[in-house]
Amino acid sequence: MDKLEQARAEIDRIDGEMAKLFESRMRAVEAVSEYKQAHGLPVLDADREAEVIKQAANRIDDEEIRSYYITFLKNNMKLSRNFQQKRLQGMSIAYCGIEGSFASIAAEHIFPQAHLVPCPSFAQAWQAAANGTCDCAVLPLENSSNGEVGQVMDLMMFDRALYVNHVYALPVVQNLLGIKGSHTTDITRVVSHEQALGQCATFLEEHSITPVASANTAIAAQQVAQMGDVHTGAIASEQTAKLYGLEILERHINSSESNITRFAVFSRVPAxxxxxxxxxxxxxxxxxxxxxxxxxxxxxxxxxxxxxxxxxxxxxxxxxxxxxxxxxxxxxxxxxxxxxxxxxxxxxxxxxxxxxxxxxxxxxxxxxxx
CATH class of the missing domain: 3.30.70.260 (ACT domain)
Structure with a gap:
């Protein structure tokens, strides 16, 4: 056997060992995905991946080979995430509102492969997770300019069935929406969730627009689209405007430049x-x-x-x-x-x-x- 054949034989032997180790690794990844599903954790853990790569850099002495090893690890991590996401496709996430609400946007960011389940109230989304109908619930904790969401905090204190295991900060941009052909000067009343109305109070006051509370920003947009009234607008996201065929009359009408809502993932199992x-x-x-x-x-x-x-x-x-x-x-x-x-x-x-x-x-x- 010449040197080339010897080298190839050694590679084949190592590949055989790596195949067994890879299978074992993916079984461990499977266990990780089960834990994340039970605890309501997202697939991507950027801090964990960064720490693994940092530690891995010390395992290889050869500087040139080290860079290839890090690339190899990153590819492994990507495969692991894909494997977890596929396994979590059956995961169901309750949220308050309908498609296009900020809660649905947050839930989709956190669990891009999961099945999202809309609920008419915070309490019903909470209960869906508490009774096992859904794996988790994604609910807002507080907004940076308009304070806490008291109903959710009350559920945490008095129901006690769920635990926070993950918090996601969603930058929130509120826009004035109207039906096609309407203008800002046409709007005399605006419908939205009380948090959104509070975030845009200065704009509404400056334009003498009457605020009307609704259960949800997306529900408000849907109502305005169905009403077809040029004098009634909604406050919601750009994504919601596209979803319900509304025009954006004014962008970024929230009073604070930095408007962030923190959403919590609630699950039945504490971390x-x-x-x-x-x-x-x-x-x-x-x-x-x-x-x-x-x-x-x-x-x-x-x-x-x-x-x-x-x-x-x-x-x-x-x-x-x-x-x-x-x-x-x-x-x-x-x-x-x-x-x-x-x-x-x-x-x-x-x-x-x-x-x-x-x-x-x-x-x-x-x-x-x-």
Missing amino acids: DSKDKENGDKEKNSILLFRVIDQVGALAKAMNIIALYGYNMRVLRSRPTKDWGFQYYFYIELEGDINSESGRQMCRQLSSCCEGIRIGGTYRRSDADAT
């Missing part, structure tokens, strides 16, 4: 922690509770959170409904409270708080605007 002792430091956590009726109870709770080294990013209060003029608190913390440290903190919080609930955890970078 695991990579580090059981200290938690995943790249994550944020959601905590909900009521404080006991005692002087300084809230201050004590804040001090306990600080004592354990958790930085508060968000603090909201909402009425408890059942108790007159009492409130629960929604808090987002930097750090993973699915850890021994987090559990100790929650135990200590029970001295001044009631109804403590971990609402979920999510990777911090996922919530950055894209």
